Amino acid sequence: MTITSNAVRGRTDLCTAIENELSGLIDKRASAATAYGADFARLWALAGQNVLGGKFVRPLLLMETYDALHKHGPAEPHQRETAISIAAAIELLHYAFLLHDDVIDGDLVRRGHPNLIGSLLAEAGETARTDGADGARAGSGLHWAQTGGILMGDMLLAATHQAFARAELPHELRLRLLDLLEHTINETVAGEQLDVGLGDGIIAPDLQTILMMCGYKTATYTFELPLRAAATLAGADFAVENALATAGRHLGLAFQLQDDLLSTFGDPRRHGKDPFSDLREGKETAIIAHARTTTVWPDIEPFFGRPELSVGDGEHVRRHLSDCGAEVFVQGLIEEQLQAFNNQLTSTIPASVRNVLLDLAGQLEGRQS
């Protein structure tokens, strides 16, 4: 039991340290922003609320891995502070990606609350009614709000790079982290482009492309980046870094595939999302890619990507997707990824770090949301 309490206490301390670092990065910019007027300052205020309300999945993975790599002798305090600054920067990068993704997808809500764009849109409506301007033009509130999303994403992307560029490290090590950041951004952007191309019907939706998209768009920056950064910062061997990155990619893909299963087959009272949103959007997932190869596809296709899909039709499609074996097929893909993940947990990765990864993998079991 003591072990659990220590682990819980450790995570709480880490969350506090990450939150403090993020507050510092954001507050400095938010107060400088006031010089440019209320609308500009509002961007930073909203971004701050959203970033600080997050779960810090990526910075926690970085710091827990970093600390585990130092199991036989803690890091120097100032080195650990640098690691925390990189961990916080990765959270800013995550939020920059989310914002541009929301602009691209036209989303105004995230996890049941207005996102930054949704908040700006609501406020623009109020401004147009009350201030001295000629009044907002038709459709301009959304344009204004999405512009805010693009611009705030740019500033967060800039802030991420600033933190990496200023990291108090030997220049060689800083250059390695900058290489990692560049690789991560390219791969995530490539994944986002694939996702949009699939959704827009520009790129053919075969299974291999969809799996590649999932890996690039999510696994790279959510799992591989924090793990590689932790290894670099802790001075681990390149073999350790590579084994961690490979394990992370497999785990990331398993999480993404499970997300798709939950969205389609999960209990909406648990995950809190519209149970048919993926079907209504026409989202090209591994589930759909499998269904396309079966004889039931002609019964599914007329309903796929229909924004006005009724609950009855949605349940009809879901039953077909299950009956044609798509659900079992994707469960099998998840098993394969978890197997490949387990195969990486050899002696190359120190036991203390294996526990961090196994703890993360454990969150997959019995996940409902």
Place this chain on the structure above:
Amino acid sequence: MTITSNAVRGRTDLCTAIENELSGLIDKRASAATAYGADFARLWALAGQNVLGGKFVRPLLLMETYDALHKHGPAEPHQRETAISIAAAIELLHYAFLLHDDVIDGDLVRRGHPNLIGSLLAEAGETARTDGADGARAGSGLHWAQTGGILMGDMLLAATHQAFARAELPHELRLRLLDLLEHTINETVAGEQLDVGLGDGIIAPDLQTILMMCGYKTATYTFELPLRAAATLAGADFAVENALATAGRHLGLAFQLQDDLLSTFGDPRRHGKDPFSDLREGKETAIIAHARTTTVWPDIEPFFGRPELSVGDGEHVRRHLSDCGAEVFVQGLIEEQLQAFNNQLTSTIPASVRNVLLDLAGQLEGRQS
């Protein structure tokens, strides 16, 4: 005459050096991009064409100022190479801003040619007709193309920061350049937000706000950034840097105001733009801000911001704008800015650098496009 030839030769050499540096930065990324498929590589190919087809206004200003600050003893070759890498990075930043601006404004054309978004849109139409995918969904070509604009802008913003972060300079100097980059991005983003807020009718269009917007959106990164970077890289006194920055801001504002005058009153056979596009868009310029304060505004307002404005109506509005004194008023503002610019050309700024600035200011005279 020898002076002119040397100056011309010097500029040609500089253009070649900047072009080589930009080619290097882009080619490296373009070839890495091929690993992620043809669509991703296409983004870099298009960006490369557009960036390398530019006039390099900002990098030339940086390098000419840098060289002028070294008049009494040339810079060490490796230091000068670092300056060229920063100059090239500033051109990438310019292009990142242009791309996100084009997404925000819904523009598909720049200087009479399809921009990156316009090219992607044209190609998406062809793809949808010929490849094996189910075919592009309605309106999806534009969505795909604008997504490409957002994502490529992100990668160019990242590439700009990478160049600054990797500059081979003492860490202190690199930090000063990173501060400058951060300040520039914040101010440019604030200017872009003001511009969109004015256009969307969210922000009241008074003259002071419009002049602030022009300064932030254009003068900061086009004039102040290259001049400050040159001073920092050349090790100039902070007093020199500040005098250069102030002079640059005034000149930048004069250029922007002149752009507005040319768009509305200039000869379209010379500037090549739709002579009524600013009126059709309802662009809030200093010209319009002045007209609003006169008795003719009720005659102009019904036509302002009307996309379907006829040539006859456009000419009617233009005559009113001239008769009400708006043209003369903005000419007066330009004179004020040029006077303030001249007032900065004191002995604080070395004579050689003053010539670079006077040469630039000279381009304002008799400008038709």
